[in-house]
Amino acid sequence: MPIGDSELILNPDGSIYHLNLLPEDIATTIITVGDPNRVRQVSKFFDSIELQKEKREFITHTGHYQGKRISVISTGIGTDNIDIVFNELDALANIDFKTREVKEKKIPLDIIRIGTSGAIQPDIPIDSFVLSASGIGLDSLLHFYDAGQVRNLEMEKKLNDHLGWKQYNITPYAVDADENLVEIFSSNRIQLGITATNSGFYGPQGRTLRLPLRIPDFHDKLASFSFGKHPITNLEMETSSMYGLAKLHGHRSVSLNVILANRPTREFSKQGYKSIDNLIEYALEKLIANT
Numbered sequence: 001m002p003i004g005d006s007e008l009i010l011n012p013d014g015s016i017y018h019l020n021l022l023p024e025d026i027a028t029t030i031i032t033v034g035d036p037n038r039v040r041q042v043s044k045f046f047d048s049i050e051l052q053k054e055k056r057e058f059i060t061h062t063g064h065y066q067g068k069r070i071s072v073i074s075t076g077i078g079t080d081n082i083d084i085v086f087n088e089l090d091a092l093a094n095i096d097f098k099t100r101e102v103k104e105k106k107i108p109l110d111i112i113r114i115g116t117s118g119a120i121q122p123d124i125p126i127d128s129f130v131l132s133a134s135g136i137g138l139d140s141l142l143h144f145y146d147a148g149q150v151r152n153l154e155m156e157k158k159l160n161d162h163l164g165w166k167q168y169n170i171t172p173y174a175v176d177a178d179e180n181l182v183e184i185f186s187s188n189r190i191q192l193g194i195t196a197t198n199s200g201f202y203g204p205q206g207r208t209l210r211l212p213l214r215i216p217d218f219h220d221k222l223a224s225f226s227f228g229k230h231p232i233t234n235l236e237m238e239t240s241s242m243y244g245l246a247k248l249h250g251h252r253s254v255s256l257n258v259i260l261a262n263r264p265t266r267e268f269s270k271q272g273y274k275s276i277d278n279l280i281e282y283a284l285e286k287l288i289a290n291t
C-alpha cells in the first residue's frame with residue numbers, strides 16, 4: 001500500500017520534508033555532526049563538493065574524498081532530531097518516492113557521527129576521542145518503536161537494577177554500535193566506552209546553574225556502571241537513538257566523540273575546533289583505509 005501524504009511528506013520539488021534532499025543527493029556513507037557549522041568543517045577536507053543543500057538546522061554537503069563519495073549532514077541537537085534525520089535518510093535510500101512503496105531491494109547506509117561530549121570518568125583527558133561501543137538512552141525515543149530485537153536487553157537489565165531510577169520515571173534502553181564499524185574506527189588513538197545519551201544539556205546531564213537537581217548522585221551512579229569491558233565514559237545527546245534507529249532500519253552506525261568537558265575535574269577544552277578537526281581527519285583516514 002502506498003505510504004500516505006501525511007506520513008511520507010515530500011516538498012513541491014519532490015525532496016523529503018525536513019532534509020530537503022532528493023534520493024540521488026546522498027551517498028551511502030554518511031557523516032553526521034550536531035553543529036551545522038561542522039558540516040563545512042568536514043567538507044573542507046573533501047577533494048570536491050557536488051551538492052550543498054539546507055533547511056532549518058539540516059545542512060548537507062555531498063562530495064568526494066580520495067575517490068569515495070561521502071555525505072555530511074548536520075542533525076542539530078538531540079534525539080528528537082535524530083528521529084527525523086534517520087527516518088528521512090532511510091526513506092531517501094529505501095522508499096520509492098514515485099510509488100510511495102518501500103523498495104524490495106534495500107540499500108544499507110553507513111552512518112558515522114563526529115560529535116562532542118563530556119566525560120564522566122576523571123581519567124579521560126580533555127580533547128581525547130571516545131568511540132561509543134554502546135549507547136544508553138536516558139531519553140525515551142526508542143521506547144516509541146518496537147525495538148526489543150535491537151536492544152541489548154542484558155545490559156539494560158543490569159543498568160536498570162544498578163540505577164534504580166524507576167522512581168524518577170527513567171527506564172534507560174541500551175543499543176550496541178555496529179561491530180564492523182567499531183573495528184574499522186578503533187585504534188590506540190581512541191578510547192572505547194559506553195556513552196549515555198540524554199534529552200538535555202543541563203539537568204539531564206547533571207549540570208546545575210540555578211535550578212536544583214532531582215537525582216543527587218546522577219554522575220556517580222552512571223560512572224560506577226560497567227558492562228563487559230567498558231564503563232560508562234561520557235554523556236552527550238544523540239548516540240543511543242542513532243544506534244537504535246540504524247539497527248532497526250538495517251543500517252550500520254558508530255559514534256565518535258571529542259571530549260570537550262571533563263565533568264569530575266570541571267575542565268573544558270580551550271581548543272575545541274582544533275580537536276574536532278583532529279577527529280574529522282582521523283575518521284576520514286579510517287574510512288578510506290577500511291571501506
Ligand SMILES: O=P(O)(O)O[C@H]1O[C@H](CO)[C@@H](O)[C@H]1O
Nearest residue numbers: 033034035077115116236237
Ligand atoms: O557537538 P554535537 O555533535 O552537537 O554533540 C554534542 O553537543 C551538543 C550540546 O552542546 C549536543 O548535540 C551533544 O551531543
Ligand SMILES: O=c1cc[nH]c(=O)[nH]1
Nearest residue numbers: 116117118236237261
Ligand atoms: O558536556 C557535554 C559536552 C558536549 N556535549 C554534551 O552533550 N555534553
